[in-house]
Amino acid sequence: MSSQEFQAAYTSIYSTGTFLLQYLKEFRDGLRIQGDESQGLQSIEDEINKALKALQDQKYQVAVIAAMKAGKSTFLNSIIGADVLASETAACTICRTDVRHIKPGETPKLLEYREGERKPVILVEGDAGEIQKKFLQRTREIREQGNPDNTTRFEIEHPIEAISQLSSLTGFTLVDTPGPNEWESANFNINELKQTALEALRTCNAILFILNYASYKDNAVADLFKDVVENRKDFIAENTGKIYFILNKVDQKTERDKEIADVIKDLERELVGFGFCNPVIYPASSRQGLLAKLIQQGKATDNEIKDFEDFFSAKYAERDEKGRRVIPLPEEIAPRALQDSGILNIQETVIQKITQNSGWNLLSEVVAEIDKAAKAIEDTLNTEIKGWEMGIETLKQKVEEYRKRSENARSRVELVKTAVEVQKQILIQGFSQGINGFADGAKDKIASEIDKIAEPKKTQLTRKLPAPKSDNSGLGQMVGEIGEALLGFFPGFGKGLGQAFNLTVSLLDKLSESVPDTFNSSGYEQAVKSEKLDPYIIRCKTKAEAEKIVKIINNYCAPHIQNWWIDTQDELVRDGTKIREELARRIQEDIQQISDELSNYLGDALEVKLNINPIQFPTFDFPGIDSRIKDVQLAVVVGNRREETGRKSRCCNSDEVYYADVDVTENREFFDVDLRQTLESVNGKIDEQISRNRQLLERVINKQISADFRSAEKQINDYIQRFQNDFDRVLKERETKEAEAPEIRARLEYQKAKLIEYLSQLSSIRESLNSWKPVK
Numbered sequence: 001m002s003s004q005e006f007q008a009a010y011t012s013i014y015s016t017g018t019f020l021l022q023y024l025k026e027f028r029d030g031l032r033i034q035g036d037e038s039q040g041l042q043s044i045e046d047e048i049n050k051a052l053k054a055l056q057d058q059k060y061q062v063a064v065i066a067a068m069k070a071g072k073s074t075f076l077n078s079i080i081g082a083d084v085l086a087s088e089t090a091a092c093t094i095c096r097t098d099v100r101h102i103k104p105g106e107t108p109k110l111l112e113y114r115e116g117e118r119k120p121v122i123l124v125e126g127d128a129g130e131i132q133k134k135f136l137q138r139t140r141e142i143r144e145q146g147n148p149d150n151t152t153r154f155e156i157e158h159p160i161e162a163i164s165q166l167s168s169l170t171g172f173t174l175v176d177t178p179g180p181n182e183w184e185s186a187n188f189n190i191n192e193l194k195q196t197a198l199e200a201l202r203t204c205n206a207i208l209f210i211l212n213y214a215s216y217k218d219n220a221v222a223d224l225f226k227d228v229v230e231n232r233k234d235f236i237a238e239n240t241g242k243i244y245f246i247l248n249k250v251d252q253k254t255e256r257d258k259e260i261a262d263v264i265k266d267l268e269r270e271l272v273g274f275g276f277c278n279p280v281i282y283p284a285s286s287r288q289g290l291l292a293k294l295i296q297q298g299k300a301t302d303n304e305i306k307d308f309e310d311f312f313s314a315k316y317a318e319r320d321e322k323g324r325r326v327i328p329l330p331e332e333i334a335p336r337a338l339q340d341s342g343i344l345n346i347q348e349t350v351i352q353k354i355t356q357n358s359g360w361n362l363l364s365e366v367v368a369e370i371d372k373a374a375k376a377i378e379d380t381l382n383t384e385i386k387g388w389e390m391g392i393e394t395l396k397q398k399v400e401e402y403r404k405r406s407e408n409a410r411s412r413v414e415l416v417k418t419a420v421e422v423q424k425q426i427l428i429q430g431f432s433q434g435i436n437g438f439a440d441g442a443k444d445k446i447a448s449e450i451d452k453i454a455e456p457k458k459t460q461l462t463r464k465l466p467a468p469k470s471d472n473s474g475l476g477q478m479v480g481e482i483g484e485a486l487l488g489f490f491p492g493f494g495k496g497l498g499q500a501f502n503l504t505v506s507l508l509d510k511l512s513e514s515v516p517d518t519f520n521s522s523g524y525e526q527a528v529k530s531e532k533l534d535p536y537i538i539r540c541k542t543k544a545e546a547e548k549i550v551k552i553i554n555n556y557c558a559p560h561i562q563n564w565w566i567d568t569q570d571e572l573v574r575d576g577t578k579i580r581e582e583l584a585r586r587i588q589e590d591i592q593q594i595s596d597e598l599s600n601y602l603g604d605a606l607e608v609k610l611n612i613n614p615i616q617f618p619t620f621d622f623p624g625i626d627s628r629i630k631d632v633q634l635a636v637v638v639g640n641r642r643e644e645t646g647r648k649s650r651c652c653n654s655d656e657v658y659y660a661d662v663d664v665t666e667n668r669e670f671f672d673v674d675l676r677q678t679l680e681s682v683n684g685k686i687d688e689q690i691s692r693n694r695q696l697l698e699r700v701i702n703k704q705i706s707a708d709f710r711s712a713e714k715q716i717n718d719y720i721q722r723f724q725n726d727f728d729r730v731l732k733e734r735e736t737k738e739a740e741a742p743e744i745r746a747r748l749e750y751q752k753a754k755l756i757e758y759l760s761q762l763s764s765i766r767e768s769l770n771s772w773k774p775v776k
Contacts, residue, residue, distance in 0.1 A: 003166055003348070006355035009363055009769060010055065010168035016761050017052045017370045021045065023758065024377060027751060031729075041380065043718040044373045051369035058362050059171040060354050063200035066177075066210040071248045071286050075210055076174055078290035078343045081161025081297065082128040083304070084108075085176060086136050094139055096153040097176040101160040101169070108158040110134055115150035131156060161293060162347040168359070169351070175204065197228045198570045201235070202577075205358045206242045206350050213249045213283075216267055222274075229275035235574055237277055242353065244280050245271065246346065251285040251312070282346050288312050289343030295334040305330055312337055356774045364769055371762045374755060376719075379602075380726050381752045387730030388745050395734065399727040402602070406720045409598050413713055416590045423583050424705045428698050430579065431572060435694065438568040439686050441501045442561055446682055449507035449556075450675050454535035501564055507556050514552050518545065536676040546671035553678070584708050591712040595719065602723060 028041055066072035073085040080099060102108070110131045111120035124134040135154070142151060163169045177200070200207045211221065229236055236243075247267060250260050258266075264281050271279040291308040294300035300308070308330050316333045317325045338344060387395055512519040518540060540546040737744065 003169075003351050003355050005772065006359050006363070007166050007168045009765065009772075012761075012765055013363060013366055013370070014052060014055055016758060016765065017048055017055075017366070020370060020374055020758050021048050021052075023754065024048070024373075027377070041377070041722070043722065044376050047369055048373045051366045051373075055362065055366050057171055058358075059173060060169060060358060061173050061175055061204040062206045062208065062350060062354075063175040063177055063204040064208045064210060065197055065200065070210040070212040070215075072176070072210045074290060075208075075246065075248055075284065075286040076176055078286045078293065078341070079160065079162050079174060079347055080158060081164075081290075081293045082158060082299070083290065083294070084128040084131050084135075084156060084158055086132060086139065094142060095151065095178055098153065098155045099160065099174040099176065100155060100157050101163060101172045102157045103170070104159045104164060106157070106159075108156070110138075111155040111157070112138065112149075112151055113153045113155065115152050120155065128158065131158070161297075163351060166351070169354075175200070195566050198566065201228075201239055201243075202570070202573055204242075205354050206244065208244050208246055208346075208350070210246045210248050211267070213247055213252055213263070216247065217270065222270075225271070225274040225276070232570065232574070233275050236275060240277055241357065243276065244282065244346075244350065245276075247281055247283045248286055250283045250342075251288055282342055282349070284342040284346060285312075286341070286343065288337055289341030292334040292338035292341060293343075295330050296338065300330075308334075308337075356772070360769065360772060360774055364773075367762060367765055367769065371759070371766070374759050374762060376722065378752065378755055378759065380722065381748055381755065383602075383723060383726040384730055385745060385748050385752070387727065387734070388741055388748070392731075392734050392738075395727075395731060399731060402723065402727060405598055406724065409594050409716065409720060412594050413591065413716060416587065416594075417709060417713070419590070420583070420587060420705065420709045423586070424701060427576070427579055427583065427705065428701050431576060431701070432694055434568065434572050434575075435690055438565060439690050442564055443683050443686060445501040445503070445564075446557060446561075447679055449503070450536070450679050452506055452508045453511065453538070453675060501560075503560060507553065510556050511549065511552055515545065515549055518549070534676075536674065538673040538675060540671045540673065543671050546673050549673050557682070580705070580708075583705065587709055587712050591716055595716050598720070 024041065024045055028045075031041075064072055064076055076085050076099065077083050085097070085099070107125050108127065108131055109125050110123040112123050113120045123138060124130055135156075138154075160172060160174065163172045197207070197209075215221075245267070247260075247264060253260060257263075260283050264283065267281055268279055271281075287307075288311075291300065291304055291312070294304055295308060309327075313327050313330065313333060316336065317327045320326050390398075508519070518538065538546075538549055540549065733744070
């Protein structure tokens with residue numbers, strides 16, 4: 001199904017649905033003239049309007065993910081056809097940015113969404129240059145000031161050239177995902193990328209991994225792919241068709257480098273090794289594609305034209321009749337340069353894949369809804385025609401029998417509702433067990449690492465240290481309240497069920513490497529005097545040394561817990577979605593059976609359609625929820641007193657709370673970090689968060705499963721009520737307009753013949769769609 005065929009089908013469906021709405025309006029107007037408000041037909045009109053709105057508002061999301069400086073922003077700009085996003089030389093993406101397509105002629109905008117505020121702030125309206133300038137300025141402010149406004153994401157409303165001719169894709173959105181927060185840390189934040197990639201796999205219509213031609217084998221890229229694929233190979237295999245790999249910056253190839261085709265084969269082997277079956281790889285020169293588009297549009301600046309001439313024009317040089325090299329003008333080269341850049345091929349492939357899958361599903365569902373509405377009108381017409389044909393006493397008997405059957409049907413629907421409540425509790429219990437599994441696994445793994453630190457000391461320390469001096473009593477121990485601060489900054493706790501709680505290096509090895517003087521046997525020997533030191537106490541000579549140990553433990557524990565939680569979330573989302581789909585199917589079957597039995601009497605059947613969406617948690621980063629991972633900072637506390645001196649917020653991260661030391665004397669002899677208390681704090685905070693989230697989970701599942709049931713319940717109740725209204729209307733008219741029976745029947749037959757034309761059009765559309773049905 002090409003994008004052009006999709007557009008034609010979209011237009012045909014929308015046109016047919018609009019004509020059907022007008023037909024229904026005229027039909028209802030005729031009934032109103034006769035004194036009938038035709039309330040039974042209101043639900044049909046509502047369903048048609050809802051289907052047409054879905055056709056117009058459908059969102060198609062394409063996530064773009066880059067593990068390193070791969071030219072992601074330039075690639076996005078080349079698809080957009082405007083230099084609107086900051087390039088990699090200017091700034092990195094600090095939080096999610098959605099680029100939403102608007103019609104040419106509409107005013108582009110830059111919007112900023114903030115935590116706790118429903119409406120976005122309009123930062124600027126204007127052209128691409130103005131938006132990029134303001135975007136850079138705002139990004140710089142957030143980095144320098146620590147995000148005092150709690151910005152969560154940005155949205156750019158701008159025409160996207162790649163789909164400008166396809167009105168059927170007005171909901172097209174490019175998702176610019178955050179890369180490593182280099183402005184925050186020199187370390188590569190693999191967890192953030194992993195979270196983004198997994199969410200995109202679950203929710204987006206297509207995912208593009210952008211890889212740098214010069215560094216696609218970097219360890220960071222390998223680590224990202226390994227984490228994404230681990231424990232979810234079946235899920236990856238099911239979604240292979242929407243994953244693409246873009247080998248960007250191929251224009252950097254020199255004559256000494258391998259041919260691009262050979263590089264792609266090498267990359268393909270790497271990706272297959274990670275678990276991506278039959279990976280689709282496209283070479284691209286995003287900068288060349290962007291400049292070529294701007295030149296073709298007549299929007300390129302002098303500097304952009306110069307860049308094009310300096311970097312790309314020479315390869316299009318020609319020889320004149322005297323053998324001299326002649327370089328054509330940029331506008332003459334631009335069309336060919338754009339084609340050679342690979343951008344056109346990429347955007348056409350991605351758009352076609354979207355229309356083949358998500359687009360086809362949408363069209364199919366909308367056709368089904370409109371067809372269902374048209375047949376409901378046909379049922380009403382057939383009921384009225386039949387009501388005028390049979391004797392009035394027979395009609396009264398049928399009406400009474402139908403009333404009894406409908407009451408029985410409603411009673412059975414209530415029984416289905418009771419069964420759904422039971423299934424709902426089972427689903428809640430399953431999710432709770434998954435969360436508990438994360439908590440137990442995380443606690444055990446951290447405890448094991450703490451034990452490894454204490455174990456060597458149990459054999460090394462054989463004598464006791466003297467008791468601390470009395471003037472230091474209660475103040476000579478530095479407690480690293482790691483647990484409380486560590487998980488306290490995960491606001492609702494946040495990300496995934498790790499079945500495998502893997503560690504790349506032990507905590508003891510990390511401490512031994514970073515603080516060797518504290519973690520070697522000779523140091524312990526010197527500390528041993530007359531009193532045996534608790535093996536779970538790390539004794540330090542200076543406050544700075546103790547703070548360093550606390551920081552190391554923080555930097556070790558936080559990303560591992562976050563990584564395990566990401567796995568937990570992903571597994572819960574995927575498994576929970578399957579469970580919910582099965583529960584929705586059961587609801588559908590049960591209601592359908594009731595409807596079919598009623599339809600056997602009426603001669604019709606009600607179709608029950610439920611839309612399946614992933615389960616969402618308010619405080620977990622499930623699809624549709626704008627929650628975020630919070631960085632963890634540990635408070636180092638002296639004694640039992642602490643004083644908060646300030647807070648610092650960072651984009652898409654938690655508040656960072658700083659505590660000042662109180663009542664600390666300079667002549668203190670030692671500082672202790674209590675590992676046992678640290679572990680207790682970690683476990684206690686995990687338990688607090690689990691309890692809080694379990695309550696939130698129950699509310700969310702109650703809401704969503706109940707919505708699934710209400711959808712089916714409403715459809716059968718509307719069905720029952722519509723026929724009741726039809727019967728009541730016919731009886732009323734038979735009692736007052738019996739003499740007009742021939743004219744009324746003729747009018748109804750005419751309306752039915754007109755309706756059949758729409759049904760025929762819908763049947764043709766359905767046949768056409770079926771010929772394009774994507775192969776699973």
